[in-house]
Amino acid sequence: MMRLPKKIWLFGLPALLLIGFAVLGASYLKQRDTIAEQQRLLTAQTESAYRALSDDLYDLSVALSKTEAASTPARLSKTFAEVRRLSAGAARALSLLPVSYGDDSGLMQFLTRTGDYAETLLDRVLNGQMLTEDQLHSLSDLRACCSDLSKTYDGSVTGGSFPQDTDFYSGETNEENLAQYPSLLYDGPFSESSEQAEPQGLSGDLIDETEAMRLAQALFSDRSLRFDGRTEGTIVTYDFSGDGGELCVSITERGGELYYFMDKPTGDRNDPPSDAESERLHASASAYLKEHGFGEMEPSYAQYYAGTVVLNYAAVQDGVILYADLVKVYADRETGAVIGLDAANYRFHHRPRHVALPTLTEQDARDRISDALTIEAVSLALIPKCNTREVLCYECKCKRDETFFIVYINAQNGAEEEIFEVVNSDEGDLVV
Amino acid sequence: MMRMIRKRGRVLLLALIVIGCLLPVLTAEAALRRGSKGDEVVAVQKRLKQWGYYDGAVDGVFGAATERAVRLFQKKNGLQVDGVIGPKTAAAIGITLSGSSASTGAGAANGDVYLLAQCIYSESRGEPYKGQVAVGAVVLNRVKSSAFPNSIAGVVYQRGAFSAVDDGQINLKPDDTALKAAKDAMNGWDPTGGCLFYYNPDKTTNAWIRSRPVVVRIGEHVFCK
Numbered sequence: 012m013m014r015l016p017k018k019i020w021l022f023g024l025p026a027l028l029l030i031g032f033a034v035l036g037a038s039y040l041k042q043r044d045t046i047a048e049q050q051r052l053l054t055a056q057t058e059s060a061y062r063a064l065s066d067d068l069y070d071l072s073v074a075l076s077k078t079e080a081a082s083t084p085a086r087l088s089k090t091f092a093e094v095r096r097l098s099a100g101a102a103r104a105l106s107l108l109p110v111s112y113g114d115d116s117g118l119m120q121f122l123t124r125t126g127d128y129a130e131t132l133l134d135r136v137l138n139g140q141m142l143t144e145d146q147l148h149s150l151s152d153l154r155a156c157c158s159d160l161s162k163t164y165d166g167s168v169t170g171g172s173f174p175q176d177t178d179f180y181s182g183e184t185n186e187e188n189l190a191q192y193p194s195l196l197y198d199g200p201f202s203e204s205s206e207q208a209e210p211q212g213l214s215g216d217l218i219d220e221t222e223a224m225r226l227a228q229a230l231f232s233d234r235s236l237r238f239d240g241r242t243e244g245t246i247v248t249y250d251f252s253g254d255g256g257e258l259c260v261s262i263t264e265r266g267g268e269l270y271y272f273m274d275k276p277t278g279d280r281n282d283p284p285s286d287a288e289s290e291r292l293h294a295s296a297s298a299y300l301k302e303h304g305f306g307e308m309e310p311s312y313a314q315y316y317a318g319t320v321v322l323n324y325a326a327v328q329d330g331v332i333l334y335a336d337l338v339k340v341y342a343d344r345e346t347g348a349v350i351g352l353d354a355a356n357y358r359f360h361h362r363p364r365h366v367a368l369p370t371l372t373e374q375d376a377r378d379r380i381s382d383a384l385t386i387e388a389v390s391l392a393l394i395p396k397c398n399t400r401e402v403l404c405y406e407c408k409c410k411r412d413e414t415f416f417i418v419y420i421n422a423q424n425g426a427e428e429e430i431f432e433v434v435n436s437d438e439g440d441l442v443v
Numbered sequence: 444m445m446r447m448i449r450k451r452g453r454v455l456l457l458a459l460i461v462i463g464c465l466l467p468v469l470t471a472e473a474a475l476r477r478g479s480k481g482d483e484v485v486a487v488q489k490r491l492k493q494w495g496y497y498d499g500a501v502d503g504v505f506g507a508a509t510e511r512a513v514r515l516f517q518k519k520n521g522l523q524v525d526g527v528i529g530p531k532t533a534a535a536i537g538i539t540l541s542g543s544s545a546s547t548g549a550g551a552a553n554g555d556v557y558l559l560a561q562c563i564y565s566e567s568r569g570e571p572y573k574g575q576v577a578v579g580a581v582v583l584n585r586v587k588s589s590a591f592p593n594s595i596a597g598v599v600y601q602r603g604a605f606s607a608v609d610d611g612q613i614n615l616k617p618d619d620t621a622l623k624a625a626k627d628a629m630n631g632w633d634p635t636g637g638c639l640f641y642y643n644p645d646k647t648t649n650a651w652i653r654s655r656p657v658v659v660r661i662g663e664h665v666f667c668k
Contacts, residue, residue, distance in 0.1 A: 244636015
């Protein structure tokens with residue numbers, strides 16, 4: 012065996028250790044570079060979103076200004092479409108910023124409502140109506156506000172002084188900041204009137220916890236329930252549970268009505284039910300609704316998952332389907348029994364409606380349906396546009412080849428209010 | 444002198460071994476390979492067994508049989524056949540490796556429902572079922588609110604909104620309970636009475652959120668508007 016000179020050991024050891032530390036050092040530096048690069052990328056993305064927000068706010072103020080200048084319906088509707096697109100773009104950019112950058116949720120609300128308002132006015136223009144004085148005023152307020160906002164945001168972009176990243180909802184209240192945004196009077200899904208709407212489906216006296224317990228226990232006489240507390244929501248409820256939380260029951264404080272109950276399904280089937288099974292489940296759900304005082308209800312679409320079928324029912328008044336007054340019935344695939352019921356929408360909306368007589372006849376509505384579609388059934392329905400506005404429509408179930416559509420024709424002015432495509436998914440029929 | 448050299452030799456060997464052990468930690472991605480143990484291996488074995496690649500025991504020990512199954516899976520799925528579960532294979536199997544950034548495959552579930560389930564699972568998997576539906580309902584209430592982005596992805600990924608997005612837990616694979624909770628929430632069940640926020644009072648010091656009037660408490664979470 013060859014013997015190595017002693018000197019190699021003497022110098023070799025420190026040299027190898029040195030190499031070792033060099034490798035360690037290099038990988039540390041590499042990691043540090045990677046982290047720094049990722050931080051730069053994130054900063055770049057944030058700044059890009061910030062600039063996009065600033066640009067969109069400026070363009071938005073210009074587009075709003077043009078709505079005040081436009082005089083033909085064609086130009087007005089193009090400009091409103093532009094306002095919608097820009098407010099959605101600005102909202103998207105804002106959502107990519109840490110929340111405190113956008114000052115608070117007030118700006119998001121302002122952008123959402125501006126887009127929503129533009130959509131409402133766009134509908135109006137498309138239906139041949141002119142803008143009112145009040146609406147022109149609102150547009151002018153919106154323009155002024157966008158212009159101010161744009162200056163603020165543009166100022167920090169050109170100065171390169173982006174705000175510092177701070178915590179989400181750092182503790183400031185946003186109420187005072189909300190004051191700087193103009194309030195809009197209109198009915199749309201994001202309007203103040205719709206978001207602050209009061210429930211109308213409940214009457215009667217307020218009940219106490221003992222009475223609520225008695226009512227809940229009467230529904231589930233064979234189960235032992237315990238009181239969990241109250242939900243101080245838009246509709247106040249007393250909440251109960253049984254069997255270690257598997258059964259949940261909520262009773263409304265006003266009127267002591269069943270708000271919802273949910274129980275655990277027996278199985279976990281996800282396959283579509285056969286026609287016979289579907290019929291059986293519908294019969295069981297309908298009987299349950301009748302027994303519990305829901306009046307005349309019309310079944311619509313169904314979904315099935317995790318051992319359950321969810322059947323949607325809407326209330327009916329004098330042959331008109333009230334789609335806002337929705338009840339969802341959960342039935343067990345194994346036993347056919349009703350194991351859940353969600354009446355939240357029904358309790359919010361259900362009341363006798365004053366339904367105006369339709370101006371259009373059913374034949375008028377049929378005539379307005381696209382020639383590409385074959386009409387299979389027509390009925391009258393009141394469809395919700397938001398929490399505060401409903402429109403009387405002819406609901407036309409149509410078919411083109413193998414695709415099903417539901418077209419809603421406004422029964423007063425003949426407008427095509429809504430088109431849904433019925434999609435057969437793995438989990439049931441969905442309307443999109 | 445000889446003795447001293449030998450001693451130096453041992454020190455040298457030790458130093459090399461230490462460096463050798465440290466290097467993979469510093470440079471390699473997290474991966475599961477033969478000899479790996481634990482919950483992630485259990486998850487892999489379960490999946491491979493479900494899909495018929497693996498017929499051994501689900502014991503959390505990555506042995507020869509597991510490696511064979513992984514190779515077979517990789518071959519069938521057009522992945523590099525090395526018997527090691529790196530980020531790509533993990534994503535194809537639908538698990539997330541701790542320490543790697545591979546996201547889970549959405550599988551057959553509808554994208555929105557799946558994302559909602561991921562949010563529910565990562566934010567509230569220890570909560571009672573009603574509390575899990577409640578977290579999903581808060582996300583959906585935000586989608587419907589003018590003050591938040593108007594899509595599920597927009598709400599979930601809004602910067603700073605959910606801690607599970609910040610710490611990466613959002614990429615965990617949701618279990619069946621979270622998926623069902625997501626579907627129940629999508630169907631409209633809202634145990635929160637319309638809430639837009641929730642927090643765990645034992646973990647939050649944020650004064651603003653604590654000052655909001657409480658609507659309901661479910662499990663460990665307090666819900667408010």
